[in-house]
Amino acid sequence: MYKANNNELEVLNFWKKDKTFEKSVNERSEEKPYVFYDGPPFATGLPHYGHIVASTMKDTVPRYWTMKGYRVERRWGWDCHGLPIENIIEKELNLPGKKELEAYGIDAFNEACRSTVLKYANEWSIIINRIGRWVDMENDYKTMDVEFMESVWWVFKELWDKGYVYEGKKPMHICPRCATPLSNFEVTQGYKDIKDLSVTAKFTLLEPQQVGPLHDIDMDGPVHLLAWTTTPWTLPGNILVAVEKNLEYSLVKLEGEYYIVAKDLLMKIFEGKPFEVMAQMKGSDLVGAHYEPVFPYFLKMEGAENGFRVVHADFVTTDEGTGLVHLAPAFGTDDYEVFRKENVPFIQHVTMDGRFTPEVTDFAGMEVKQREDHMATDVEMVKYLASHGKLFSKQKYEHSYPHCWRCDTPLLNYATSSWFVEVTKIKEQLLKNNQNINWIPEHIKDGRFGKWLEGAKDWAISRNRYWGTPLPVWRCDAEECGEIAVMGSVAELEKHTSEKVDDLHKHIVDKLTFSCEKCGQNMKRIEEVFDCWFESGAMPYGQMHYPFENKQKFEHGFPAQFIAEGQDQTRGWFYTLHILATALTYGEKPSIPVDMTGAFRNVIVNGLVLAEDGKKMSKRLQNYPDPMDVVDKYGADAIRFYLITSPVMHAESLNFSEEGVREMYNKVCNTLWNVLEFYKMFAGDMESPPLQTPSPNVLDKWILARLQELIRDVSTNMEAYALAEASRPIIDFVADLSQWYVRRSRDRFKGSDEEDAAFALSTLHNVLETTAKVLAPFTPFLAEKLYGELQNWHLHGDNYVSVHLQAWPEGNGEMQDEQVLKDMNVARKIVELGLSARKEAGIKVRQPLQYIRYQTEKISESLEQIIAEELNVKEVMHTEAVREQDDRVVKEDQNIRVGLNVIVTDELKKEGVVRELIRATNQERKKQGLTIEDKIALFYDTDSEDMRTLLTEYAAEIQSATLALELEAGSGGEPLEIDEMKIALKLEVKN
Ligand SMILES: [Zn+2]
Ligand SMILES: [Zn+2]
Incomplete structure (x- = not known):
C-alpha cells in the first residue's frame, strides 16, 4: 500500500531541506524566462476547492516548463483592497453605513483593514504548501504595497494621457449599503430571482381635450395615462412618461374614469372589467400632453414646467405593461438617455446610500430597497398611491434582480458621477488581440470572452470607498477653474507638494494639497479610490513595480505565456488584464515598447467544482468533504490528478466525488507503487545501469515504445495547454505497465535466463525512471518518491538530485516502434477473444487447452508465445481462415477472428x-x-x-x-x- 500522506510529508521535508524549488528557478538562465501571472486571491477567507483547482493548474504548467529548461519565476500575490476586506472591518467595528464609518475615522478604518487583510495568509501558506504547489510566498506582492500602488498610478496616468479616461455621469448599478457604484461585470455576478411588487399608476392628464382625437369626446371624469413599473420607489422621481409615436393607443372608460393604454394591451389590462372603448389615437397624438405627477414633491422645482409631460421613446413596446413608460432619469439607462435629449430637470430623490432625500417629505430617510425586506418600501408607495387615488392595480412580480456580490444588498440603478476607462474606444483592438490568445477551452475565445468584448461598455473604475489605491487625480477647488492634475508617480506628487510620500493610501494622500498652476487656488484630490479589479488588471506592472524598476526584465517577459483561473474571470480578471494591456500597448506611442498585445498568450479557464449531488458546495449544508481531510486520506497527488484529468479543465462543472479521488489513488499512485516494490524485490539496492543494448524481448520493446508514445502524447498536449488530455494517457499507461508488462514479465524476473532477467530489470528501471519524470508536473510527490527510490536516495544524502531538476524526457527515435504497438494490440485482442471463448465453453484458464487459431495478419512468434501463456494453450497458430467446427469456439472482433480448441484430453x-x-x-x-x-x-x-x-x-x-x-x-x-x-x-x- 502506498502511504500517500506519510510519503508526501517526507517529500515536503526533502524539498524544504534541499531548497528544490529555489534551485529549480535559480539554476535556469534569466535569458530563457517563462512568464506566468498569478491572479491574486483575496485573503479574507480560506482556500476552497476552486483554489485547489487553480493551484493545481498553476503548479503543473510551470513544473513542465521548468523541466523543459525555462526559468519560471512564481511570485505569490495578495489582493488586499476593496469591498471584501472593507465589509469585514465594517462588521467587526460595527459600522453599518458610511456616516458611522466616517465618524469613526478613515485613518483608523484603513489601518484596521491593513492590519487584518492578511489574517489568513498563514493558513493559506500551509495549505498551498501541502498540496505541493511551488510558489514564492515569502517574496509575495501585495496590492497595498506602495510600489504596487505606484505602478497602478502609472497605468492610470498613461491611460489619461492617451485620452482613454473620462469622468462622466451615468446610470450605473450602485450598492446602497456599500454606497458605491459597481462595474457592469461585478453586477453580473450577483443576479438572483426575487419577488417584487409592481404597480400600474395613474398619471392624470391636465388637459385631455388638447389631445387631438379626444377633442370631440365628451368626458365626464378624469383621464389617466396608465404606466406600469417594477420599481414603485422610483415614482417620486418621475419626470416624464414615454410612448411610442407609431403605436395605437385606446381611450377606455371604466367606472366613471378614463384610461389611456396601448391598444394591444387593452384586453390584458381590463380583463373581466366592464370597460368601454371610447376612442383610438396614435402615440404621436399624446406627445406633449402634460400630466399631474403621482407624487407632488418636485412640482415647484426649477424647470418643472417643462417636465411632467409625454414624450416619444423608441424602446417603448407592447411586450408587457401598458405601452406607456414612467421615466425617472436617475434610475435607468433608457430613462437617462431620454432625459438628456428632453431638457428637463434632473431629479435625484434618493441618496447614494439608498435613502429618500429630505424633499420626499413623507418618506425622507427611508431605505428604498431594504436588504431584509426589499418590498417594504414599495408597499408604502402602494399605500400612498391608493390613498391618493393614483393606484390602478398592483401585482407580485418575479424577476432576476442584481445584488451586491460582496454584501448581498439589492443594487439600485442610479445615475452618478464616476471615472471611466473608455473601453469602447479600443474595442476593435481588444477583439483583434483576443484572436492571438490560445483559450482552453477554445470556444471561450469567440464565445463567452469574445461576446463580452463585443458588448463591452466603458468601464467604471472609481469607487466611493476608502481602502483602495486612490485615483491620482487632483482638482482645483475653484469651480470655474476646473484644472486637473494627474500624478503618475510618487515623485510627481512629492514634487507638487514638496513632501516626502511613502504611503499612497487615501487617508495619507487626501491631506496633500498644492496650489493650482492656473489660478493659484487649492488643488485637492478627488474622493474616489480604484475598483480593486483595476488593480488586479494592473498586476503585471504592479508586481514588478514597472516602469520604476525591472524595466528590461518586464519588457522581455511581456506578455505572459500563461495564466489560469475560473470562468467567472472572463468578465473579471481576464478582462481587466486584457483591457489594460491593450490600452497600454495601443496607439502611436505605446506605453510599453512591445507590439500591440493583450496581457497573456495562453489561458486555461476552469469550471466550477460542485458538491457530489451537483449542488453548490455549501459550508452550511456540509455537502462536501474538507479538502485537507481528502488530502490526508489519499494524498495531494491523488486530488491533483483527479482534478486535472476532469472536465473542470474544459471549463465544465465537476461534481466532486471523494470516490473519484480514491480511484486515482488506486489507479495511479498505488499501482505504480506496487510496480516499484516489485522492481525493488529483484533489484534491491542495486542501481541498474542504463539500458545498453536494445532488449530483443518483445515485451521490453513494447513497453519502451508505449513509453515513447506516452511522452509524445503528454508533451504535445502540455504544449497546447490541454491539461486533461495531457494527463489522462498516464492512467492507461500505468495500467499497461502493471497489468500487462509486469504481469507478463513476472517469470522473466524470476527466471533462469539471466540475460533476459537483466533486460527485464533494466527495462523496468528505465521505464519507471522516465515515468517518474513524466509524472513530475502532475503528481510531484509520487514522482519524487519513485525517482528517489530508484536512485536509492537514502544512500546518497545531499548528492541526490530531485526529479524536478531533471530535463523533460525527449522522444527517443530508436525506441519508437509503431509495429510493435500494433502487433501487441493484436495479441491482446486475441487474448481477449480467447478468454471470452473459454468463458463460453465453461473451461477455467488453469485447464490447459491444445490450441488457438487466429485469422488476421501474422504476428511474431514471441507474441504468439505470450498468447499461449496468457490463454494457457499449447499452440497458437496463424491461419488464413478460422472455420466453425465442433471442437472449437469461434470469436470475432474488428478484423480479428479466433477459434479456440475446447477438447480436454486426458493428457x-x-x-x-x-x-x-x-x-x-x-x-x-x-x-x-x-x-x-x-x-x-x-x-x-x-x-x-x-x-x-x-x-x-x-x-x-x-x-x-x-x-x-x-x-x-x-x-x-x-x-x-x-x-x-x-x-x-x-x-x-x-x-
Ligand atoms: Zn454592497
Ligand atoms: Zn485653478
Missing part, C-alpha cells in the same frame, strides 16, 4: 491438475509469508494412485514452479480435492 486434464497443485502450493507459500528467497520441501499425502503417478511424472515442473527442493510423500497438511482426487499438501521451509 490436458493431468496438466490441469498439476497447475492446481502448483497454484495451491504457491498460495500456501504466500500465506506463510515466504519470498522468492525461501526454498521449501513439499510433502504430499494421497490415496489416489492416479495422483501419485502424476506427481512422479510431473515432479520436475512442480518443484521448479514452487521452489521446492524436495517433493516426497509425507503426512499432515491441508487437505484439498482436485478433479475428484483427494490430496493433502504440507510445506517446510528449507533454507
Whole structure:
C-alpha cells in the first residue's frame, strides 16, 4: 500500500531541506524566462476547492516548463483592497453605513483593514504548501504595497494621457449599503430571482381635450395615462412618461374614469372589467400632453414646467405593461438617455446610500430597497398611491434582480458621477488581440470572452470607498477653474507638494494639497479610490513595480505565456488584464515598447467544482468533504490528478466525488507503487545501469515504445495547454505497465535466463525512471518518491538530485516502434477473444487447452508465445481462415477472428491438475509469508494412485514452479480435492 500522506510529508521535508524549488528557478538562465501571472486571491477567507483547482493548474504548467529548461519565476500575490476586506472591518467595528464609518475615522478604518487583510495568509501558506504547489510566498506582492500602488498610478496616468479616461455621469448599478457604484461585470455576478411588487399608476392628464382625437369626446371624469413599473420607489422621481409615436393607443372608460393604454394591451389590462372603448389615437397624438405627477414633491422645482409631460421613446413596446413608460432619469439607462435629449430637470430623490432625500417629505430617510425586506418600501408607495387615488392595480412580480456580490444588498440603478476607462474606444483592438490568445477551452475565445468584448461598455473604475489605491487625480477647488492634475508617480506628487510620500493610501494622500498652476487656488484630490479589479488588471506592472524598476526584465517577459483561473474571470480578471494591456500597448506611442498585445498568450479557464449531488458546495449544508481531510486520506497527488484529468479543465462543472479521488489513488499512485516494490524485490539496492543494448524481448520493446508514445502524447498536449488530455494517457499507461508488462514479465524476473532477467530489470528501471519524470508536473510527490527510490536516495544524502531538476524526457527515435504497438494490440485482442471463448465453453484458464487459431495478419512468434501463456494453450497458430467446427469456439472482433480448441484430453486434464497443485502450493507459500528467497520441501499425502503417478511424472515442473527442493510423500497438511482426487499438501521451509 502506498502511504500517500506519510510519503508526501517526507517529500515536503526533502524539498524544504534541499531548497528544490529555489534551485529549480535559480539554476535556469534569466535569458530563457517563462512568464506566468498569478491572479491574486483575496485573503479574507480560506482556500476552497476552486483554489485547489487553480493551484493545481498553476503548479503543473510551470513544473513542465521548468523541466523543459525555462526559468519560471512564481511570485505569490495578495489582493488586499476593496469591498471584501472593507465589509469585514465594517462588521467587526460595527459600522453599518458610511456616516458611522466616517465618524469613526478613515485613518483608523484603513489601518484596521491593513492590519487584518492578511489574517489568513498563514493558513493559506500551509495549505498551498501541502498540496505541493511551488510558489514564492515569502517574496509575495501585495496590492497595498506602495510600489504596487505606484505602478497602478502609472497605468492610470498613461491611460489619461492617451485620452482613454473620462469622468462622466451615468446610470450605473450602485450598492446602497456599500454606497458605491459597481462595474457592469461585478453586477453580473450577483443576479438572483426575487419577488417584487409592481404597480400600474395613474398619471392624470391636465388637459385631455388638447389631445387631438379626444377633442370631440365628451368626458365626464378624469383621464389617466396608465404606466406600469417594477420599481414603485422610483415614482417620486418621475419626470416624464414615454410612448411610442407609431403605436395605437385606446381611450377606455371604466367606472366613471378614463384610461389611456396601448391598444394591444387593452384586453390584458381590463380583463373581466366592464370597460368601454371610447376612442383610438396614435402615440404621436399624446406627445406633449402634460400630466399631474403621482407624487407632488418636485412640482415647484426649477424647470418643472417643462417636465411632467409625454414624450416619444423608441424602446417603448407592447411586450408587457401598458405601452406607456414612467421615466425617472436617475434610475435607468433608457430613462437617462431620454432625459438628456428632453431638457428637463434632473431629479435625484434618493441618496447614494439608498435613502429618500429630505424633499420626499413623507418618506425622507427611508431605505428604498431594504436588504431584509426589499418590498417594504414599495408597499408604502402602494399605500400612498391608493390613498391618493393614483393606484390602478398592483401585482407580485418575479424577476432576476442584481445584488451586491460582496454584501448581498439589492443594487439600485442610479445615475452618478464616476471615472471611466473608455473601453469602447479600443474595442476593435481588444477583439483583434483576443484572436492571438490560445483559450482552453477554445470556444471561450469567440464565445463567452469574445461576446463580452463585443458588448463591452466603458468601464467604471472609481469607487466611493476608502481602502483602495486612490485615483491620482487632483482638482482645483475653484469651480470655474476646473484644472486637473494627474500624478503618475510618487515623485510627481512629492514634487507638487514638496513632501516626502511613502504611503499612497487615501487617508495619507487626501491631506496633500498644492496650489493650482492656473489660478493659484487649492488643488485637492478627488474622493474616489480604484475598483480593486483595476488593480488586479494592473498586476503585471504592479508586481514588478514597472516602469520604476525591472524595466528590461518586464519588457522581455511581456506578455505572459500563461495564466489560469475560473470562468467567472472572463468578465473579471481576464478582462481587466486584457483591457489594460491593450490600452497600454495601443496607439502611436505605446506605453510599453512591445507590439500591440493583450496581457497573456495562453489561458486555461476552469469550471466550477460542485458538491457530489451537483449542488453548490455549501459550508452550511456540509455537502462536501474538507479538502485537507481528502488530502490526508489519499494524498495531494491523488486530488491533483483527479482534478486535472476532469472536465473542470474544459471549463465544465465537476461534481466532486471523494470516490473519484480514491480511484486515482488506486489507479495511479498505488499501482505504480506496487510496480516499484516489485522492481525493488529483484533489484534491491542495486542501481541498474542504463539500458545498453536494445532488449530483443518483445515485451521490453513494447513497453519502451508505449513509453515513447506516452511522452509524445503528454508533451504535445502540455504544449497546447490541454491539461486533461495531457494527463489522462498516464492512467492507461500505468495500467499497461502493471497489468500487462509486469504481469507478463513476472517469470522473466524470476527466471533462469539471466540475460533476459537483466533486460527485464533494466527495462523496468528505465521505464519507471522516465515515468517518474513524466509524472513530475502532475503528481510531484509520487514522482519524487519513485525517482528517489530508484536512485536509492537514502544512500546518497545531499548528492541526490530531485526529479524536478531533471530535463523533460525527449522522444527517443530508436525506441519508437509503431509495429510493435500494433502487433501487441493484436495479441491482446486475441487474448481477449480467447478468454471470452473459454468463458463460453465453461473451461477455467488453469485447464490447459491444445490450441488457438487466429485469422488476421501474422504476428511474431514471441507474441504468439505470450498468447499461449496468457490463454494457457499449447499452440497458437496463424491461419488464413478460422472455420466453425465442433471442437472449437469461434470469436470475432474488428478484423480479428479466433477459434479456440475446447477438447480436454486426458493428457490436458493431468496438466490441469498439476497447475492446481502448483497454484495451491504457491498460495500456501504466500500465506506463510515466504519470498522468492525461501526454498521449501513439499510433502504430499494421497490415496489416489492416479495422483501419485502424476506427481512422479510431473515432479520436475512442480518443484521448479514452487521452489521446492524436495517433493516426497509425507503426512499432515491441508487437505484439498482436485478433479475428484483427494490430496493433502504440507510445506517446510528449507533454507
Ligand atoms: Zn454592497
Ligand atoms: Zn485653478
